[in-house]
Amino acid sequence: MKQSKLKTGLLAAALVAGISALAGLAPSIEAQQEAQPIDRLSSSDRAAVESIRTFSDGFAAVASLVTPSVVTITTQGEVQAANQSPFPMNDPLLQRFFGDFFRNPQQGQGRTVPLNGLGSGVVIREDGYIVTNNHVIRGADEFTVTFHDGEEMAAELVGTDPRSDLAVLKVNATDLQAVELADSDDVRIGEWVLAVGSPFSANLSTTVTAGIVSAVGRSSVGLNQYEDYIQTDASINPGNSGGALVNLYGEVVGINTAIASRGGGSNGIGFSIPSNMVSDISTKLITDGRVSRGYLGVQINDVDPDMAEAMGAKGAQGAFVQAVQDGTPAYDAGIKDGDIIVELDGQELKDSNDLRFRVAQIPPGTMVSVKVIRDGREKDLFVELAEYEDNPTAAVADPNESHNESLGLTVEPITPQVQRQLNLQNADGLVITSVSPRGPAAEKGLRTGDVILEINRKAIGSLREYREVLSNAPANKPVLFLIQRGEATTFVAVRPE
Missing domain, CATH: 2.30.42.10 (PDZ domain)
Known part of the structure; x- marks a missing residue:
């Protein structure tokens, strides 16, 4: 009997000891489950990682501040199809066989094609005003704004300024989250910035990329008449136009507008319109509907x-x-x-x-x-x-050339050197020396090296004649060019901005 009680007592003691031992192991098992890879680093390495994590938390905090104010803009409209025929429109043989089609080169140009566009915008006032690039909305007549939460609103065009490539839209709202515009004069080369926008597709809305300010005061880039760009290596792609460039205080320092790229994608060279210019231009557009200079x-x-x-x-x-x-x-x-x-x-x-x-x-x-x-x-x-008025002779860099902002091209007389380079039979007309990448002339297919023979069916042989014909052209109507490209000639109608 005593031996049985002893065995029972020993068993009970063993159970208690076992439970106590397991209880003692429990914290170490839980700790093992919560252990992270970083815990295997030395204390100095862990401190270095923690500092980076703090830096990363800063990016995330800034992104959360700005993304509600960056929108996706989709546009719809129609444009007149250009006649890009490679045939010489004034060839007597073709006129004999094809009749009036080649006597009237404008025939068939009335066809319109849909124009759909995508870009980004930034809410600058809580009562519905949104700034974007002019090239995002140019040529469109319907605008849809999509916010980061998926809400869509129709927008109206308040005003545009092609010379700076800025435009303002408005939606019917009173409680939007607007951004803070920084003083872009304080932007420093080397400081961190975030680019926010909708690259390539509305499905990629409010994409955030990071980089630094590579340069400030970039001009003579050849994109617009007035240039003072912030250059950044934050990734900017098609669709980012009109989006925000943001400092680490959550302030917008610029509106992203263009990239320098050979293949159409980001190569680490992006350009942003500084916020001081954005503030000045947008205020004038909202107040007056136009920009006076x-x-x-x-x-x-x-x-x-x-x-x-x-x-x-x-x-x-x-x-x-x-x-x-x-x-x-x-x-x-x-x-x-x-x-x-x-x-x-x-x-x-x-x-x-x-x-x-x-x-x-x-x-x-x-x-x-x-x-x-x-x-x-x-x-x-x-x-x-x-x-300043839209005068093709005003404030140009070379008295021997003429730039027309509303058409987006520059011309000059054909010198003997140009005649040899282009292998021209004669020096009639004017040669196009530059075409604005987003201008009306570029949209209709005009290129550097094209020769203008006629404007509105009048022969052009000098800059004086060129300016005179354009100054007498009817307002808000397309200008008809007769263009020589190589051995072929074609008519192209370009509607000025």
């Missing part, structure tokens, strides 16, 4: 070191005056051909683009001071700026 009335070029030395200037800064147009503010103020404009309102000028850009930002009617170098001496003048 100051106008000086000079043809200007950059100053190279040899020219600076020859003109007695201290350095190769400022804008060299090639020509002053009669009756303009510059003419009335006494600015002369050969002057170098080195200061505007007490601020030094870097180059001709700097002058053009800063004059455009000043309201018409403003009196400004201008410092010029003439015959090696500085001279102070005062100019009352006029309003």
